[in-house]
Amino acid sequence: MSGSSYRQVTLKKVKALTNELVKADKVHQESYPQPKNKDLPKNFFLAGFAGSRGSGKTALAIRLLKDYEESGMFDEKGNRVPQIIKLISPTSESNPAFKQLKHLADEDVHQSYSDKLLLNLVEEVKKDRLLTRKYKQACYLEKVFNKHIRRGVDPMLAMEKKDLHLLSAETNGFRDHPKVPPHPYGVVVHLILDDCVSSPAFRLARDNVFSGFCLNSRHYWSNILLLSQRAKQIPPIIRSNITLLAIWRTMSSRLLLEEVWPLVSGILTEQDFITYYEAATQASKWDCLVIDTMAEEGKQIKRNLDQIMSLKQSS
Structure with a gap:
């Protein structure tokens, strides 16, 4: 890369240690209704x-x-x-x-x-x-x-x-x-x-x-x-x-990124978050962006409760 230095990260295995998960006895997990x-x-x-x-x-x-x-x-x-x-x-x-x-x-x-x-x-x-x-x-x-x-x-x-x-x-x-x-x-x-x-x-x-x-x-x-x-x-x-977030059009993008985006940063980038927010709330002041972090992938982002949102991949 021009104008900057770049060093490659290398890995060396520690012989006496392992990253394998410790197996535990199965216990009854409470199932929720x-x-x-x-x-x-x-x-x-x-x-x-x-x-x-x-x-x-x-x-x-x-x-x-x-x-x-x-x-x-x-x-x-x-x-x-x-x-x-x-x-x-x-x-x-x-x-x-x-x-x-x-x-x-x-x-x-x-x-x-x-x-x-x-x-x-x-x-x-x-x-x-x-x-x-x-x-x-x-x-x-x-x-x-x-x-x-x-x-x-x-x-x-x-x-x-x-x-x-x-x-x-x-x-x-x-x-x-x-x-x-x-x-x-x-x-x-x-x-x-x-x-x-x-x-x-x-x-x-x-x-x-x-x-x-x-x-x-x-x-x-x-x-x-x-x-x-x-x-x-x-x-x-x-x-x-x-784990379940609903936001309406009430603040600037800067404040959104400061106050709200950190809550969902595990599933959305800053840019994707703003894109979804603007698309969900632009039609009406009563529309909101709903993010359900516990939902299965592909159903986490919605406009209101009844419209699943997704981003089209740019060609």
Whole structure:
């Protein structure tokens, strides 16, 4: 190359070391319930919708949740998994659009965020999931118990004590079937925070309760939707973990590259990001660019929720 020096990178193998992966014993991986409609974003995501007031953030969030309601959620065995929507928004009373969501109960609409409110939600979900796990385990152990009896084997001798103790507790001393909990197949939670950027949920602190919840939301079977006017209003530790991004035409290309592109730099170059953004948002102020980093390749980039985007290769 003229006017510059160029040196070739060389590699030398270290004899005493290897780059082979360490094989581990197979463990059961928890499978998450998924929507029947495979075109919808997979569970579980952290979504950031960034657009000016009146751009359509709320409308898109409602459209997405309506699609989940219409599709339904199902586990790996085909059992329908119920959904619950929880909304935290200081403007919820003045926005009747949320009433379209059949899985949003009046008692799950809150005007303001507090750590106590979130911790109550976490405890509620934990308790529900514990009951579900115990029920599923008891149903399995009941089958094992009855299988031993059919074979003429004393289950009291064949089964482990901890399993017998759990089964006895869940079946009234082996006399009944396991008691069915409120959600025998679990429950999917959709949590919306709309216009909450000034709340404690978005404070910059190491002990931020909401940040911890966002980073571990999949363990609570929860999808989180954060609606704000700018992506930068979302704290960095939360923003950097966003997997579903929707942005409207609200800022310059320079600010986009500074605030938003780093969130998707693993799948898009700067130039491709700007190209997609301009193509997605130029027709209408209500159109947005949607990027789903968990989607399969070829379906990650969309205009709104219903139009897959791709770049034509230049000849």
